Amino acid sequence: MKKSRFFMVLFICFALLVSVSAQAGRVNLKGKKITMSILGIAGWYPSKLGVDMSPAFAKYAKKKWGYDVKFTFEEAPFTSLFQKASASLATKSDDYNIIVSDSQWLGGFAAPGWIVKVNKLLESNPRLKAIKWYDQIVVDTYMSYPLGSKNYWGLPLEGDTMVLYVRKDKLLDPKERKAFKAKYGFDMPKTFEDFEKLTMPKFEKILAFFTRPKEGFYGLAQHTSKVYDFVCTAAHNYIWSRGGRIWDNKTGQVWGILNTDQNARSLAAYKKSLQWMPPGGVNYGNSQIMEAWNNGKVFCAIMWAAVGQYMMHPKGGEMMIVPPPMHLIDGKGKPNRVYSMGGQPWVINAFSDKEHLQVAEDFMEWWYTEDTQMEFARRGGNPVIKSVLDKKGFEKIKPWFRAYKFMLRRDRGRDFWHHPMYSVMLAKQQEAFHAYISGQVKDPKVALDYAAYHLQKILYEHGSTKKAPPKEGAKIRLK
């Protein structure tokens, strides 16, 4: 009896110790009223969802930790959000406690120490530590800087991949199918599984078949605009899927990696695809793709899964969402599919005081609870945690979830440079790639040489690589 009482006391002491140590690092906020500010992306549905759902956190926080939290929101479009956030963070301001970042901006925010390195958070918070991400690509894209390292700076708000939106009514129309087979000698794909196996040469024939300028109907809509990162996003789909690379993440080498003959052929293949786009196809960003798709102008669109909510009802037809086609390595080898990654992480302002940092941590804890992630999915956001994506019936919650889940794999997605000089590099590469697809530069190799030289120069001058740009590169002109 005495022995059992001793063990009981010992157990209570142990439980108390565990409980106290778990709370030890916590800022006590009980009874306090905190106002949190979030900077989100204007006109971007998943960002809006994150913001819309955040008041539910207030209830969670009140119940679990006993404090009141109120949220204020500010927004800026993609093209100016980084500018707005960095201008604020550069002045060490805590105007925005939590910021919805784009994945490529992690390096830019992390290197100057503007955002919180979340490694400690992930280690010390048992709930965050227990999270199992769906795939390593989630960690690579939304959390790590340098890319692929174990230094984590962001936590995923939502995942996003490229998917293919297809006009199901046209695709399954028996007359169209018969005419296509008669012309090309093979059947158009019909099911999701068929599209999994679809390769670019066959896909191009489908695009050609549905390009009917006299009817005002075209094969494809994809990103091409010079604004923001659009032209690079689409060009990278071709470069990566056809076996090329854009730089060496470890050595910082660009010259000789980006400007290869193989990548030139990939860029040429990208430009070739413009013939199946509606006229004016060199200025397509997100809104132009959505406009073309929703007005029934195109047969298919290679577009982000995140905007699925806005692409559900193409004028005069039905749609299906499938994986984008596989390319062939260098246009003739093995089938391969590596598309650009989208999606946005949350980042936490490092200049916030302890109380706001604590609330930010609590917010993240709440965000990755299964209930919150399921609610996020039901509202049309793309969750990233394994338990939710593997849940039975997940793929049927929204029409794009199956394709999204299919593409959310390290061997099927890749992200831009996670580097502090990202914005400078992007501006140069956008300029070069757009000069080529618009016809200002005739030779794709010239555009690649120009981009490679300038990117190498930027990285070299920044001290991120020991490899100096070649002197002859300075003479390359975009003409």
Next chain:
Amino acid sequence: MDASSAMGPGDAGFLTRFREKFLFLENPKYLQHLLLVPVLIFFIVWNVIPLLWLVGLSFYKYVLVTGEPLKFIGLTNFKEIFGSFEIWHALSNTFFFVIIGTLSQTVLGIILGFLFWDSKDLPGRRFALTLIFTPMILAPLATGSFFKLIYDPVFGIVNYFLKSIAGVTIDFLGSTAWALPSVLIVDTWMWTPFMMMMTLAALGSVPKAELEAAEVENLSWYRRLVHVVLPHGKFILMLGILLRTIDAFKSMDIIFTMTGGGPGNATELIGITLYRQAFNAFTMGKASALAIIALLIAISFTSIYLYILQKKEESM
């Protein structure tokens, strides 16, 4: 009587003493300097300090987003700009845009101005003028957006007519050959009314007596224009041209909305390049150097106009 109320501002004695103390300000010598103070403060805070800051920054390497401290690099930013083919290309686009734009707006504005000159009895004059002046007061972003739709190769109204009449469609904003003339047309549509307004103001400055004398003398329209109208109206017209030149040189918003500077670099003007350097690439040092070059070019334009005006004045 309590001492505090004796000293208070409500007291008549206090006011008298206050007036006496500052009586020296009634002297014009002091007053004119005092009245300048608010303007000077405004000018120093909003013009001189930012300008000096801009000049200083142009000698530094400063990329806002790296969080790294500023690094003095002397004239490197300027060297890079002068050695950059892309910036020269943007400058050449800008000069084309400024010269052709200002010229066409001036010619059209003068023609319209003459058409509406002395037309007080014209029915619907006020309505017509309101319609003509509308483009000028529209927000450039809105103008850019709806012209983007007007030019659209698939459902734009321009291509609808082109297709109906000639059976062709033109990708106005997607073609490197058409993009710059297309945005130039929009700029002309927007700013011709301004030159028309300046023309009307110039014509209004011509004394009626001289016009009547010209009529009595039965002078031809050309001689009336050269000998009566221009000597009086040219200063206002030149001011209009000067303002349009400076404004066209800074153009950015409409074009950015319509083409983003593309396709390729076809519509990249110096204003857009400057925006990209500052707010896309965040290379603040280089952007400052470019801003200084642009400023010097704008000042040169102004000086040339002023010189021409002065020369003509002397020759009269």
